[in-house]
Amino acid sequence: MKSGWKWILFTGVVLFQWYMLGSWIYREERTISSGVFIKIPCQQVDPKDPFRGTYFNINPIPAQFEYTDSLRFTRGQTVWINYEKDSGDVYTFYSVQPDSETPEMPVYIQSQIKFTFPVYPDSVYSATLEYPFSNLYVNEKAAPDLLEQYNKALSDTTIKVYAGLHVLNGKASLEGLWIGNRRLE
């Protein structure tokens, strides 16, 4: 390859790298600044990632939903998860619908169907949801303290856990984890 082509390719690669990484920042910042802030109920565990540090695994409720029309949802399909306002900034699950339809509620998150399977053959089907956010990263130094706070809070079974999100046009940006009214930080 002649060196002129290398220069063109290198310039293209550099621009592409900055464009892609920059577009992630733009997308997230736009969602954070213009989106609605909501808190949705969830369950969680605490694994680790070799590259990106300690994180809480966010498991929003519901993990799956039931439906009757077997042709309505398929594996890998993009869907809207609709939420209705509960109290304050807490929102609860309302419905799931294919992304080809207009969302039923003003607050909705774009997600995917992970699996579908029959619960009672020929009558009810179940589908598991793959939410676009699943990890909340925390600082290594702060992690033990956060885990302690988290475990202490969970000893009271009446306290609910919420994931705080900014939502804009179906895109969601994870802000943090709340135990009851207190943010974990």
Added chain:
Amino acid sequence: MKIDLRELIAHGLIDEGTAQRIQQFYKNKSRDSGSSRFMLILSLIGIVLVGLGLILIVAYNWDQFSKWVKIGISFIPLLFSQALGVFVLRKKSNESLWAESVALSILFSVGIAISLLSQIYNIEAEISGFIKWWIILTMAIPFIFDSRSVSLALWVGIGWYLTSISWNMDQAYDFFPLVIILVLMVWYVLQWRKGMQHHLLILHHWTIPIVLTIFLFFNSSLLCERFVVVACLITFIGFGALAFGPFSEQKFLSNGYRTAQFLGIWITGMLMTFDFFWTDSIAGNILVCLTSGNPLLPAIFLIALGLLIWYHFKQRIPPEPDHMIWLGLALILVLFIGEIHPATGQFLSNLFILAAAAKLIYDGVTGENLIVVNLGLLALTVWILAWFFGHDFSFIWKGLLFIALGLLCFGINWMIIKKQKRI
């Protein structure tokens, strides 16, 4: 031999241009010398360690910074390595040590930027998504810097990606691995013209057959269950064509395709000797696959098989030392015969596996090659072990056969060593 170039020019034996070319040749040769290679290896290890160290230290301990400072820090290594890239392209483009170092540093700085951004915004939770974007953003680096180390890292990355995603058939086909493999393969084949012996390229000769085998299984959802076995055998025959075609002059350790084709065909053949492989329900499966399923991929494999057979005859590749290509072709035939009569298929599989092991032992004995003899004996032992544990024989028979096999190993090895000493 020391040559005084000025003397040769003075006597009119060579002209000034030839003298310059000779000087340039020895200059380039010294760059590829042992100490230069050692420097290259040390530099590459150093960059890998520094890259990983930066990811670990910065990402885990930056709680006190604001978000925008964190984003700035994420981009500093990328900016620095890209600036270094400009310098290398301008001033050091012919020096492999510089080119490899800067290419690796760009690779890691992109990895650092993705890691840190995904941590800051809690995005790209799945490791497969992380690897995918890392590969997409760096796949042109081997072409720009002629970097074997980044190409190798990308091959490893694609293998990692393939093992971290689901291979289910009811999802849309993921074209990403196919595209990346094709792109990287172009670069790899272009490198052959420069020689196949570079140490980092030798690692490619081992990594690529492994990744391609994983890729084959990734695509298995596009093939019927039974045709996957045919596709495996065709792929391994393809490795054989490479091993004994373009790579025929390579030493054993520089020719991963040879080991891949041997192990691949042998393991597939061994699986074909078991009872579970030949249940009556499989009859007609391949035919149904070819007529009712998606015919594109099976057609591609069958055309590839035709081309491979043509290549073998055209290149007049002699029956190679381990005969695996011929065993592979025989096993494909057996699979089609087994479609009509599974019991015959199983019988023929056993027969061919046994014949291949016997031929290896025979060739080893006649050629007084201990490696080939022991390879044949090992193949025979594995076949017997598998066969005996799959069938109900009395322990007396099992014991006697193992003793016979042990004596055969001792006897043949002793005979060859004695013959070699006599010579």
